Amino acid sequence: MENVTLHDLKTRLTEVSDLSNVNYLLGWDQSTYMPEGGGDARARQMALLGRLAHERFIDPAIGRLLDSANGDLSEDDAALIRLVRRQYERAIRVPAAFVAEMEAHLAKTYNAWTAARPANDFARMRPLLERTLEFSRRYAAFFPHAAHPIDAFIEEGDYGMTAETVARVFAELRAGLVPLVSAIAAAPPISDQPLRRGYSGDAQLAFGLPIIRAFGYDFARGRQDLTHHPFMTKFSNGDVRITTRFREDDLGDALFSTLHEAGHALYEQGINPAYDGLPLDSGTSNGVHESQSRLWENLVGRSEGFWTHTYPSLQTAFPTQLSDVSLDQFYRAINRVQPSLVRVDADEVTYNLHVMIRFDLEMQLLDGRLSIADLPAAWNARYTSDLGVTPPDDTDGCLQDVHWYGGLIGGAFQGYTLGNIMSAQFWNAALAAQPGIPDEIGRGEFGTLRGWLTDNIYRHGSKYTADELLQRIAGGALDVNPLLDYLTTKYSALYQLNG
Numbered sequence: 471m472e473n474v475t476l477h478d479l480k481t482r483l484t485e486v487s488d489l490s491n492v493n494y495l496l497g498w499d500q501s502t503y504m505p506e507g508g509g510d511a512r513a514r515q516m517a518l519l520g521r522l523a524h525e526r527f528i529d530p531a532i533g534r535l536l537d538s539a540n541g542d543l544s545e546d547d548a549a550l551i552r553l554v555r556r557q558y559e560r561a562i563r564v565p566a567a568f569v570a571e572m573e574a575h576l577a578k579t580y581n582a583w584t585a586a587r588p589a590n591d592f593a594r595m596r597p598l599l600e601r602t603l604e605f606s607r608r609y610a611a612f613f614p615h616a617a618h619p620i621d622a623f624i625e626e627g628d629y630g631m632t633a634e635t636v637a638r639v640f641a642e643l644r645a646g647l648v649p650l651v652s653a654i655a656a657a658p659p660i661s662d663q664p665l666r667r668g669y670s671g672d673a674q675l676a677f678g679l680p681i682i683r684a685f686g687y688d689f690a691r692g693r694q695d696l697t698h699h700p701f702m703t704k705f706s707n708g709d710v711r712i713t714t715r716f717r718e719d720d721l722g723d724a725l726f727s728t729l730h731e732a733g734h735a736l737y738e739q740g741i742n743p744a745y746d747g748l749p750l751d752s753g754t755s756n757g758v759h760e761s762q763s764r765l766w767e768n769l770v771g772r773s774e775g776f777w778t779h780t781y782p783s784l785q786t787a788f789p790t791q792l793s794d795v796s797l798d799q800f801y802r803a804i805n806r807v808q809p810s811l812v813r814v815d816a817d818e819v820t821y822n823l824h825v826m827i828r829f830d831l832e833m834q835l836l837d838g839r840l841s842i843a844d845l846p847a848a849w850n851a852r853y854t855s856d857l858g859v860t861p862p863d864d865t866d867g868c869l870q871d872v873h874w875y876g877g878l879i880g881g882a883f884q885g886y887t888l889g890n891i892m893s894a895q896f897w898n899a900a901l902a903a904q905p906g907i908p909d910e911i912g913r914g915e916f917g918t919l920r921g922w923l924t925d926n927i928y929r930h931g932s933k934y935t936a937d938e939l940l941q942r943i944a945g946g947a948l949d950v951n952p953l954l955d956y957l958t959t960k961y962s963a964l965y966q967l968n969g
């Protein structure tokens with residue numbers, strides 16, 4: 471039987487989680503159905519809930535319960551206490567008044583950004599973003615032990631990593647990517663014209679749904695709606711939602727964002743239901759989360775085997791657009807490598823270069839080497855030098871990502887590339903354990919893959935850290951080589967690169 475202390479602690483934690491989840495529901499509504507006029511009141515309401523959840527969590531009673539919750543704990547309860555202790559020690563450093571002020575500012579900034587991005591209006595965002603940077607620095611200063619201000623954010627999103635370790639891993643990855651990008655640039659180009667022939671939005675959405683159902687996304691515990699910047703959100707184990715968007719002139723946009731967000735959702739839906747309402751009931755880090763969205767989007771969704779099975783039904787759905795396009799032409803089109811301006815549209819090879827730019831700029835903003843006023847120019851200069859493309863405006867430049875406009879500046883991006891790196895490590899481990907997975911995918915079956923991921927990753931929620939998961943599954947630390955090997959093999963074949 472569970473002891474009284476533990477029971478009391480869990481009751482309090484569930485209340486905190488409920489407050490946060492109600493706030494996420496308001497956020498989901500804000501990004502999907504809320505009319506424009508609701509913005510100001512919604513900002514206030516979300517700030518209130520954010521403050522209430524924070525106040526309730528930093529209650530000294532929780533600290534006392536943590537101190538006395540020891541003795542004969544189950545493995546899960548011990549993991550819960552470890553995780554909550556870590557979160558609590560961090561949270562008590564941040565005053566509730568700061569949280570309230572920050573949340574109100576962030577909600578207002580997000581509302582402004584939804585209008586300023588399409589209008590290419592960085593000037594409107596500048597004072598707001600300067601304020602966000604101020605909040606970000608103040609937040610980082612609550613964690614004075616960090617070697618760099620960004621460490622405060624990395625520790626929160628990708629526990630176990632620091633600015634120094636991220637920078638080292640990124641440098642290793644970059645050293646492998648740059649020659650691959652150059653070799654591809656020198657090869658005959660691939661056309662993605664088949665994807666740009668005018669596809670009805672409704673038909674695109676209808677095509678994606680049975681695929682993610684086959685992946686294992688449970689619509690009895692989820693739903694998909696439209697938004698402008700796709701995301702996954704969770705209100706409980708029984709309600710894990712995804713969003714998407716479509717473009718009639720880009721068949722890939724809705725399709726791959728749907729597969730991506732479904733990957734995030736499979737992780738959350740797969741967590742042990744006994745953790746519902748407790749801090750263990752969420753993916754363990756940004757990087758591990760992204761490893762799952764990218765695994766389903768890319769390693770499965772952009773693979774030849776997957777499309778061998780799926781392409782005939784896509785042709786049936788869009789006969790006028792695709793009847794003269796062969797499977798091979800389509801497979802090549804969805805894997806075309808082209809340095810571009812927008813991260814979320816980037817191919818697998820150049821994607822991580824987009825992330826590295828943002829990570830470096832975040833560090834420079836936080837430590838004072840870069841001002842917000844100079845951000846657009848710095849952004850454009852990095853795109854020119856790293857990707858060989860220069861943004862013609864800020865809409866597709868430094869205004870493109872929601873992260874700095876709906877959250878603090880710092881730690882928002884490294885998880886994407888850590889996730890790509892881990893996705894290849896986890897994929898290799900899954901295939902070593904279950905060599906039949908590629909054949910199954912070629913038959914449109916995903917149960918063995920999803921089952922393996924559920925047993926080894928999803929089920930555990932936040933019970934293990936990213937490092938512990940890697941150790942358990944891949945038998946080692948973060949390693950860029952599986953990703954580089956995967957990319958080199960796949961794209962050498964696609965672009966016929968020899969040697």
Ligand code: ZN
Nearest residue numbers: 730734760763
């Ligand atoms: Zn994602």
